[in-house]
Amino acid sequence: MGELEKKLARHTRKFVDRPMTPDELQVIKRSVADSYAGICASLVDTTILRKFSKVVTGPGAGSGIPVWGVGRESSIDDAVFLNAILARRSDLLNTYVSPTAMGIVHPSDNVALALVLADWLRWTGKQFLASVNVLFNLSARFADSYDPEASGFDHDAAATFWVALAVGQALGLSEAQLVEAQRIAGEFGLTANQAAVGDITDWKHCTYASSALRGLQAARLARAGFTGPASIYQGKFGVNRFYRSADMAFGVEPDLNRIIFKRWPALFYCQTPIDVARDLSSNISEASDIRQVKVETYDRALRNGATSSADNPASRAGRTHSIAYCVATALLKPVEYADFDADRARDPQLQRLLGAISVIEDSTMTKKFPSCTPCRISITLENGEVIRQERDYSHGDPRDPLSRDEISDKVRKNLTGLASTFSKNKIISCLWDAEKLDGLAALRAPLEQDRTKRSVWE
Numbered sequence: 303m304g305e306l307e308k309k310l311a312r313h314t315r316k317f318v319d320r321p322m323t324p325d326e327l328q329v330i331k332r333s334v335a336d337s338y339a340g341i342c343a344s345l346v347d348t349t350i351l352r353k354f355s356k357v358v359t360g361p362g363a364g365s366g367i368p369v370w371g372v373g374r375e376s377s378i379d380d381a382v383f384l385n386a387i388l389a390r391r392s393d394l395l396n397t398y399v400s401p402t403a404m405g406i407v408h409p410s411d412n413v414a415l416a417l418v419l420a421d422w423l424r425w426t427g428k429q430f431l432a433s434v435n436v437l438f439n440l441s442a443r444f445a446d447s448y449d450p451e452a453s454g455f456d457h458d459a460a461a462t463f464w465v466a467l468a469v470g471q472a473l474g475l476s477e478a479q480l481v482e483a484q485r486i487a488g489e490f491g492l493t494a495n496q497a498a499v500g501d502i503t504d505w506k507h508c509t510y511a512s513s514a515l516r517g518l519q520a521a522r523l524a525r526a527g528f529t530g531p532a533s534i535y536q537g538k539f540g541v542n543r544f545y546r547s548a549d550m551a552f553g554v555e556p557d558l559n560r561i562i563f564k565r566w567p568a569l570f571y572c573q574t575p576i577d578v579a580r581d582l583s584s585n586i587s588e589a590s591d592i593r594q595v596k597v598e599t600y601d602r603a604l605r606n607g608a609t610s611s612a613d614n615p616a617s618r619a620g621r622t623h624s625i626a627y628c629v630a631t632a633l634l635k636p637v638e639y640a641d642f643d644a645d646r647a648r649d650p651q652l653q654r655l656l657g658a659i660s661v662i663e664d665s666t667m668t669k670k671f672p673s674c675t676p677c678r679i680s681i682t683l684e685n686g687e688v689i690r691q692e693r694d695y696s697h698g699d700p701r702d703p704l705s706r707d708e709i710s711d712k713v714r715k716n717l718t719g720l721a722s723t724f725s726k727n728k729i730i731s732c733l734w735d736a737e738k739l740d741g742l743a744a745l746r747a748p749l750e751q752d753r754t755k756r757s758v759w760e
Contacts, residue, residue: 304481304485304532304533304534304535304536304537305536306535306536306550307480307481307484307485307533307534307535308477308481309550309552310440310463310467310480310484310550311467311477311478311480311481311484312477313552314436314440314467314468314470314471314480315471315477315480317436317439318432318436318471322431322432322435326435326558327431327737329558329559329561330431330434330435330438330558331431331733331734331736331737332563332706332709333396333409333410333413333434333438333558333561333563334413334431334434334733334736335709335710335713335730335733335734336394336396336410336563336704336709336712337389337395337396337410337413337414338413338713338733338745339394339709339712339713339715339716340389340392340393340394340395340410340564340716341370341385341388341389341392341413341414341749342713342716342717342720342748342749343392343394343567343639343716344371344387344388344389344390344391344392345370345371345388345719345720345748345749345753346639346719346753347391347392347639348753348754350387350388350391350507351371351372351753351754352754354369354371354372354384355372355374355754357369357376357380357384358372358374358375358376358380358384359374363376363377363380364376364377364378364379364380365377366378366422367380367381367418367421367422368381368421368746368749368750369381369384369385370384370385370388370749370750371388371749371751371752371753371754372752372753372754373750373751373752373753373754374752378418378422378518379515379518379519381418381421381422382415382418382511382514382515382518383508383511383512383514383515384511385414385415385417385418385749386411386414386415386418386510386511386514386515387507387508387511388414388749389410389411389413389414389510390408390411390506390507390508390509390510390511391507392567392639392716393564393567393568393569393622394564394566394567394712394716395408395410395411395564396408396409396410396561396562396563396564396698397409397561397562397564397570398438398441398442398445398556398558398560398561398562399445399560399562399672399675400442400445400446400672401446401557401560401672401673402446402548402672403602403671403672404445404446404447404448404449404546404548405444405445405446405447405448405449405450405451405457405460406445406451406457406570407441407442407444407445407457407458407460407461408458408510408570409437409438409441409442409558409561411441411458411461411510411514412434412437412438412441412465412468413434415437415465415468415469415514416430416433416434416437417430417742417745417746417749419433419469419472420433420742421742421746423472424741425741425742426739426740426741427732427735427736427737427738427739427740427741427742428736428737428738428739430736430742431736431737433468433472436467436468436471437464437465437468438558438561439555439556439558440464440467440468441460441461441464442556442557442558442560443464443550443556444460444461444463444464445460445556446548446550446551446556447547447548447549447550447551448460448541448545448546448547448548449545449546449547450492450493450495450545450546451495451605452545452546453544453545453546454494454495455492455493455494455495455544455545456493456494456495456497456498456509457495458493458509458510458513459492459493459513459545460513460541460545461510461513461514461517462487462488462490462492462493462513462514462516462517462520463484463487463488463517463534463541464517465487465513465514465516465517465518465521466480466483466484466486466487466516466517466518466520466521466524467480467483467484467517467521468517469483469517469518469521469522470483470520470521470524470525473521473522473525474525475521475524475525479524479525480524482524482528482529482530483517483520483521483523483524483525484520484530484534484535485529485530485531485532485533485534486519486520486523486524486528486529486530487516487517487520487530487534488530488531488534488535488540488541489530489531489534490516490519490520491516492541492544492545493509493512493513497509497619498606498609498623499609499610500609500610500611501611501616501617501620502609502611502615502617502619502620502623503617503619503620504617504618504619505619506619506623507619535547559700560700561700562675562695562696562698562699562700563698563703563704563709564696564698565577565696565697565698565704566628566632566637567622567637567638567639567642568622568623568628568637568642569606569607569622569623569624569625569628570606570675571599571602571603571606571607571625571675572607572622572623572624572625572628572629573675573696573698574599574675574676574677574693574694574695574696575597575599575603575607575625575628575629575632575677575679576628576629576631576632576637576696577677577693577696577697578677578678578679578691578692578693579628579629579632579633579679580632580636581691581693582633582679582681582689582691583632583633583634585689586633586681586683586689589633589634589651589654589655590684591683591684591685592633592655592658592681592682592683592684593658593682593683593684594658594660594681594682595629595630595633595655595658595659595660595679595680595681595682596659596660596662596679596680596681596682597625597626597629597659597660597661597662597677597678597679598662598663598664598667598677598678598679598680599625599661599663599664599667599676599677599678600663600664600667600668600670600671600675600676601663601668601671602668602671603625603671603675603677604625604661604662604663606623607623607624607625607628607661608624608625608626608661609623609624611624612624612625612626612627612661613626613656613657613659614656615627615647618642618643618644621641621642621647622642625661626656626659626661627642627647627656629659629679630652630655630656630659631652633655633681634651634652634655664676664678670694674694674695675694675695675696675699676692676693676694676695677692677693678690678691678692679691679692706734710730710734713726713729713730713733714726714730717729717748720748720749720751720753721747721748725747725748728744729744729745729748732744732745733745
């Protein structure tokens with residue numbers, strides 16, 4: 303028993319020693335720059351940052367590693383958990399969809415973790431990028447082999463295992479210790495999908511972070527000599543009993559060119575609907591002209607973006623995960639972070655539009671997923687006219703990718719309040735030339751400010 307964890311441990315050690323090709327390096331750097339923009343976007347959220355501040359000044363707080371947005375240090379555990387939340391909070395993180403529709407992950411969650419590890423272990427830019435590459439490859443490999451959501455677990459559930467492998471590798475664990483790190487990680491528990499059903503709560507922003515924290519602890523314990531059960535994936539009560547799983551293949555690497563970038567700070571399944579709504583908005587003079595809006599899309603999008611609370615979401619995560627809320631917002635204006643605040647949600651015009659929207663499945667579109675993420679929106683105006691628009695995928699899909707300039711602009715925009723114009727340009731240069739950096743201080747500096755107060759640049 304325990305053959306899969308042995309194969310994964312062996313694969314991780316061999317993969318680390320394989321240098322990236324120039325094309326692979328560009329793929330990773332695009333994702334790092336895009337993910338960095340998402341982290342910076344989260345730093346406008348003083349609500350969550352004040353909670354961070356209470357954690358790092360409360361009982362059990364440590365020191366040594368900066369916690370972003372609060373101008374303080376704490377333990378490596380606090381830094382991994384809290385900083386990883388900021389990769390998710392803005393909902394600008396990218397998405398990898400298994401070509402078999404098996405699983406879905408957000409590889410860019412891993413960038414925050416890698417930045418914390420780089421600080422902790424004093425990495426160069428080249429070491430940081432290599433770690434991101436390992437994390438991305440492992441997360442995509444698990445997505446190709448596991449679908450936790452189909453069994454009632456969060457799609458981030460497997461992150462505990464790939465983080466244990468990646469952190470273990472970074473800490474210099476032997477192959478045998480990497481095996482035990484996975485086994486210990488599994489014994490820490492499997493992440494339930496409760497935060498994403500019924501009333502979606504803001505714990506959705508913490509699911510990867512909690513998995514990363516457990517993966518970190520598992521690697522540290524394995525390094526100290528702790529051992530886990532004899533098997534964690536294929537045993538009688540192993541992961542394969544709980545998650546829908548397939549055989550994990552090691553002959554072909556996952557295609558990271560499949561990663562889809564987000565243009566809008568919302569759920570992955572809301573990206574195409576927002577794009578279609580923005581396309582239609584130019585044909586509407588006044589929001590009051592809209593009588594009815596019908597959104598047609600595929601079943602997996604409905605499962606995640608048309609839950610029982612999606613018509614009246616009560617939290618930030620609930621609003622970013624509501625197709626109806628996102629479409630209503632996009633018909634009025636380009637979607638921004640502040641559009642998911644509680645004050646904005648009470649806007650009468652937005653509420654009226656939200657009540658006019660229905661979201662239904664189109665079986666033809668369901669058959670197109672995962673090769674496409676289609677959506678059609680039909681709007682009936684008060685004069686009886688019907689206007690209609692559809693797309694097969696969002697802007698940010700590999701078939702309609704964000705350009706390097708668009709990614710740089712995304713970074714520049716979300717650095718507002720965090721850096722001067724000169725510093726923004728320097729940071730963007732560092733992101734695109736990260737492999738040449740002796741350290742990552744320039745990238746960390748904007749993140750390490752105290753954002754619970756106003757920035758001098760605002």
